[in-house]
Amino acid sequence: MIPAAFEYYRPSDLAGVIELLEEHGDDARVMAGGHSLIPMMKLRMADVPHLIDLQGISGLSDITIDTESIRIGALVTQTNIICHEDLAAAAPILRETALQIADPQVRNMGTVGGNVANGDPGNDMPGLMQCLNASFTLIGPDGERNVAARDFYEAAYMTAREDDEVLTAVTIPLPEGGYAYEKQKRKIGDYATAAAAVQITKIGETCASASIAMTNLSDIPVFSEAASTALVGTSVDDAALKAAVGAMLGDIDPTEDNRGPVAFKKHVAGVILRRAILRAWSRA
């Protein structure tokens, strides 16, 4: 559990970061909280000759809420999310999710930016951001661009971010209606056996819109448009729930690991989604 030697940088502005990234290409990695990257380096599973610490950069730790959207800087920690009252009022699903990530010590260090940028299918924020239709701001040598969370993930640890880009912020359209983040895990600190993020609105007793994403059930987070669509226009009755679960199962692709075999994971994914929908619906 001792990493190979590496150069450590702590630039004071983004330009300095980009410069280092351009110079070292994929030999360089940026680090926010470090709670995914450092263990990988200690296990010598990640070879990072040049480590760029973002903690010296100001302006990446803000949470701003306006009438249409929420902007969360990449260095905002899970604990910041949990403790921010206005944020909890504007998008309560963020607090509900963050409280289910790891443990308090990790949440004090782990950041939103790191969680979404790392591309680990076990992370909870990517699925949540897909559910919320967030977009990620990337800054590189050619300036700034935004990529939708739903388009960002390509494979495990592979994302739309170029090697010389830094993810600086997450922008979330103000969510409406009921919400739920439901997660089954073996113990504190574990990744999900299955987790579901649901955001749902209703008009009268009819579902007006729904958004569903699943965590750790494929090599990337899974936004299930089909499952979302299955609920719209229904009264979220048993038939609609069955349809949504069925649609979701068509979109996920879990693999066997120590949490259990595929059949178990699929079954639990269905149960968890059903519960998430019902909780979100009850809050809509």
Next chain:
Amino acid sequence: MKDEVESRDDRVANLKGMGCSRKRVEDARFTQGKGNYVDDIKLDGMLFGDFVRSPYAHARVVSINTEEALKVPGVLAVLTAADLEPLGLHWMPTLAGDKQMVLADGKVLFQGQEVAFVVAEDRYAAADGIELVEVEYDELPVIVDPFESLKSDVVLREDLDPKADGAHGPRKHHNHIFTWDAGDKEPTEQVLAEADVVATESMYYHRTHPCPLETCGCVASMDKVNGKLTLWGTFQAPHAIRTVVSLISGIEEHNIRVISPDIGGGFGNKVGAYPGYVCSVVASIVTGKPVKWIEDRMDNLMTTAFARDYHMTGKIAATKDGKITGLHCHVTADHGGFDACADPTKFPAGFMNICTGSYDIPTAYLEVDGVYTNKAPGGVSYRCSFRVTEAVYFIERMIEVLAIELNMDATELRRINFIKKEQFPYKAALGWEYDSGDYHTAWDKALKTVDYEGLRAEQAQRVEDFKAGKTRTLMGIGLSFFTEIVGAGPVKNCDILGLGMFDSCEIRIHPTGSAIARLGTISQGQGHATTFAQILASEIGLPADSITIEEGDTDTAPYGLGTYGSRSTPVAGAATAMAGRKIRAKAQMIAAYLLEVHDNDVEFDVDRFVVKGAPERFKTMKEIAFAAYNQAIPGIEPGLEAVSYYDPPNMTYPFGAYVCVMDIDVDTGVPEIRRFYALDDCGTRINPMIIEGQVHGGLTEALAVALGQEIAYDDMGNVKTGTLMDFFLPTAWEVPNYETDFTVTPSPHHPIGAKGVGESPHVGGVPCFSNAVQDAFRPFGNRHTNMPHDHWRIWQTANKLGLHG
């Protein structure tokens, strides 16, 4: 004077002796980060060693090239088996009478096996050096299943003569280690053949690991000027380590000083000797500098001593009305690549022959076959006396299965078969003599406290609701009644490597009435510095706060066999009381002299000797202590010291009654522990607060083992659970509130009647948690499912029973 106005109760309270919840004196340093653990030891010029480990579970080592590694700045040496061979140290003896490679000698037998030892100026250089040692392997067929191993043509241990006997008698096959049995085979078979009812069940008690928070490690420092070797380490048995080091290194024992400093948990993992110790000593001798070796978490989980891995098949015979008439048990024990079990020499399966449990079973037979596989060696008693957890799990599952077979309530089945109070001392069919017990009282108290009848009624309603589609949660009631066998043990039948399993205490009373006591045991969190001082306080009448307890330094502590198997209180605690009584006997003579009366005319009273019939005439122990150093007393040597080596006449037999109430989500397999009640009878209670803490800890480790903790291998012998992501170590989040309770049945042969408690909750807890899971599914036809009951396995049970529609 103050003494004269002080009431007797006040004087008792001031001592903080036995029975008082004295706060732990160790905690002041532990809670402030001021403990002194092995990795805190830093010596001038200290080097660091670490291992190149095998990625394969079974392979020939074709070549080892250290050239590139030696080029790393700071790397000083790379030791291989070839370097150790001239010293005869490339293999070492195990505690079980086998031998084990220190560094791979031509082949490797498990993943993570030590192949080369890189010695460097710092840990970083050592880690870089490890990466650059080039080892060429030639893979061999891997065997991870002991049954397959016994059928396989593949010879795992080519170093052993397949036709020669092993350390425990004849071997049946080249991968077989021993057969060990107890009891009467033919009579048992006859009872089974003639019984009204026979319940048969096979169960696998999975491999797991004690996983202490502090991993294993040591610092070896060879002083070439005076020829003395000092070895600091995470040793649960420092004196035994000293003797072993002397025997295998040839260094005379007086030139070896072994020190166990603060230890961050052991649970059996730190009993044995590991290649890291040998390599550190050799590296220190070679370099002339101190060498530190500290495992990381993965090293610890993958390579140092595991626990369990017992495949058990039981047959239990009974009459129609539930009286048990016979028990048969066969175990196939997976010992991994080397037999490094930590057991008393004559007990290669530990005290598995306590598997008749708390029941009066007239006829029984146990047979254990030890087998080599391509897994890590070990086989320690993880928070239990030797293999007692396996034994108690076995019998408590067999009782439940028999209850199903008889369609009887399992509490009643236990009650019918408990050994009765008046039967003690009770000679069990498999050889042990239980010293004392009052099982019926404990059982009735437990069932009444939890309202057992009410729980069963609630469970029946839940089943109805489930069948009616009103709930998807089932309720399980877990029961267990256990009898431990601890305090190994009588020298006549218990030894490790020929060292009798007595223990010791040496006391020195200082002139001003304070004292130091040294013991042959070593605390790893048990709170010895607190509790042994309490024993002494009650025995010698000096306040516990004035008594220092010291353990772990072989140059100062008397010889003892260490701390494991709940033996500290039964054995060293007895030695402490006996040494205290020697102090008191001398103090009585001094008091009589000072009071100018005959020895027999004074009697001990809390903290003083008083003249019989004249309580106003007394000498306090403090006064007596001073007199021992400043008065010339005819016929009495100056000073006030005593030593006792205690050879226990028998084991002690703590017992307990546990009940767990669990709700199980049938659809996700998630169990929720609603209630856990633990009644422990450990005889005389020295410190109730420490007992409660021990019970909480043992139950938490029991919960871990029952509900998910395992060392799992894939077919290639790869460890699948080598990090704390996958190896379940419960936190405050996962554990329920525990209710503790007690009865007191003192041990009749122990000087203070104490029996030991640290391991009871683990022994009793594992079957209790498991029985709760099994009980939840009993109404739907479940008979037995193997642990660990993690989410997916519970789900699988529900699925197989058709509960998912």
